[in-house]
Amino acid sequence: MADTELAAQPLLPTQREDEDGSDAFSEFESESESEQGGEDEVDRPPVAKKVDLADHRKAISAIDLDPSGARLISGSYDYSIKLWDFAGMDTAFRPFRSFEPFGEYQIKDLAYSATGDRFVAASGASFPLLFDRDGQELQRFAKGDMYIRDPRQTSGHTMALTRLGWHPTDRATFYTASNDGTVRLWDVENKRKQKQVWVIRPKTRAARVSVDAALMAPDGRTLVVATNDGCLSIWPTRGNPNKPQHCIDGAHAVGSEVTALVRSIDGHTLASRATDDTVKLWDLRNFRNPLATRTGLPVRYGETGLAFSPADRYIVTGVAPAPKDGGAGSLVFLDKATLETRHTVDLAGTANGPVALLWHSRLNQIACGTSQGTIHVYYDESASIRGAKLGAARIAKPQFTSVSYANPTIITPHALPLFRDQETQNKRRPGEKARKQAEKHKIPERPIHGHGHGGRMGLTETQHIMKNIVKNTTFDEDPREALLKYAKEAEENPYWIAPAYQQNQPKPVFSEDTDEPEAKRSKRA
Structure with a gap:
């Protein structure tokens, strides 16, 4: 299919105010719906209502939901990781745990395991950390030696991590990508050394390239890698790890950062999002040219997310307006086949737009982290189950606190x-x-x-x-x-x-007084 460049034409949904004060979108008006006779209720974007999880102080750079949808973890530019339990929350929406495991390093990525009993975290540091379900640290993996030239001879990464993910078939294995130009496979039981290393060589004269994103195939046999020199490549997980199976030069603009790689339910469709303001669709069976290209989607954060809908009909991503244009950021729902805009949801008060993003297939809810440190969880009363709906149904208990002043005036x-x-x-x-x-x-x-x-x-x-x-x-x-x-x-x-x-200590002999005249001392002697 030829590349199609489409200008952004957002179709704003009709917005109304419910009696309880929550935002609701009564209907989505688009030409495609009128032609098709309306959308199926299950496939409609679940943005009728939302709840706000506001506890971070800076932009949300990473979020993830466990497979059951009971707990959410979030990481931020404020160095903290917060754990949220939907079943135990009320309308106050507060996390049950908050901690800073990496010190003063920004959280880059978070990922729950397939069973949801543990999660792994990546930051600006050169080592990942493994935690249990309640946030207790289980393993701190090794760092590499930056003075060794060959990256294969080191026991870990030597620069900041960028992305990570769990192996789709081996529950005890996960992989990490880094700015040192490598992707490494780790065993949760061996913290001293990685299992396998893929070294991505630059296409230019640069000493190394930065791996912006990596995504493993559902069968675990291939690995898609995106680098900051604009290349997309497919690497085998078995056989020769030194040469990619396929490589596309100029998949994105040179110097741009690929913020997200996601795979659709069909298994062979890949979507990529980059800071060159584009979203591209690829067919992994014919990995040469993109199926469709959408431009005019500005982004300000290197962690801006991308997600397929559970019914595999939409692709949702965050858009930030240009600084000169002003306005608020928005969630844009693109048609999977043509990347045309189907729906747009404006996020008031988010000039820098949404950052981290996911669409949970089991809950049918969208979690969106903003640049202001707030997580918006969108859901639909009829099409979504559990998740944020549990906390929204419980009224927060009043808390009696004493009044105090933060900065009182002290007068002596x-x-x-x-x-x-x-x-x-x-x-x-x-x-x-x-x-x-x-x-x-x-x-x-x-x-x-x-x-x-x-x-x-x-x-x-x-x-x-x-x-x-x-x-x-x-x-x-x-x-x-x-x-x-x-x-x-x-x-x-x-x-x-x-x-x-007492038995052998000699009698102490002290020096004489020097103030006595010399003639008197000699006469006495």
Whole structure:
């Protein structure tokens, strides 16, 4: 099929407001529906209602749902991973666990295993981590040696990870892609070294290429790899790992980043999304030219997602408006065959557009992470099951909390104008009295949060209060005087050193007083 470049023509759904305040889309109006006599209810995009999971502080870069759809995990630019349990949530929609396993590294990708009992995480660090269902760390895999030139001779990645995924047939194996130009296969029981390595060689004179995305076939025999030099290649998982089976140069613009690779239910259709503002459709049986190309879909994040609908009719992706155009980001539903726009859902308040994205086939719900740190979960009352519907049906219990002020104004009593007037009358004071008076005017130091700076250690609120209540007087005492006050007691009641040398310790002989005149000392001698 020839390439077709289509201008974006969004068809906005009619939006209304329900009695409970939730957004609802009463109907989708498009020419294709009128010709076909309306959509099937099961295949309609489930965007009638939505719930917001708002707990991250920055853009959502990775989300995933377990196979049953009971739990959701999310990773963000704020370095944190949060775990959400739909069965235990109410309308407050709060995660049951939040942690930062990689320190100050952005979360790149998250993936549940086929059984949902564990998940693996990738970040800007060069090693993946394996967690159980509740977020407890199980394995920390090895890092490679950056000083070894041959990537096959290292025991792990040497640069930041970009993508990961589980092996479709082996439940104890997963793969990771990295900026070091390699894709590595790992065994969950062996944290010291990977099982297999694919080294992607650059087509240009560059020293290495970055692997932006990787996707393994459902049978586990091939691996599709996308690199930042614009190439798409298919690599065998068995046989010679040094040469790809197929390679397409210029699949996307050179220097652009492939943000997502997804495979349809039929198994031979591949969709790719890149930062060159395009979505392309490929047939893996005839991997030469794209089946269809859609341009004019701007994106601002390298983790922007792409997903097929459960009925294999739509492809959904996020679109961010150009900075000069302004406006809000949107979810765009494309026809799988032609990549024409069928539906568009605007996301108010998301100028940078949606980022992470998935469409769960069992729940028939769409989870979309935005650049503002909020996860929108879209569902339909009739076409979706469980998931976000469980929490939306439970009313949050009122919580009684005390009122406190984040940044109160601190005024020391002696800094008031009343005391300042008294100071002007007595400008000359003794030194000790002036020092104590100055301490009364000093504003207490605020606690430092984090690692500390300026020679001060970071303290919690409790540590800071106790530090001011319990005064440390060791710095106000002369160390020589502190030792001499025990000299008499040590001489009268020796306990440690003197008893050990009572039998053979010689009598101490001290030097004479040097202040005595020389003539008097010689006469006495």
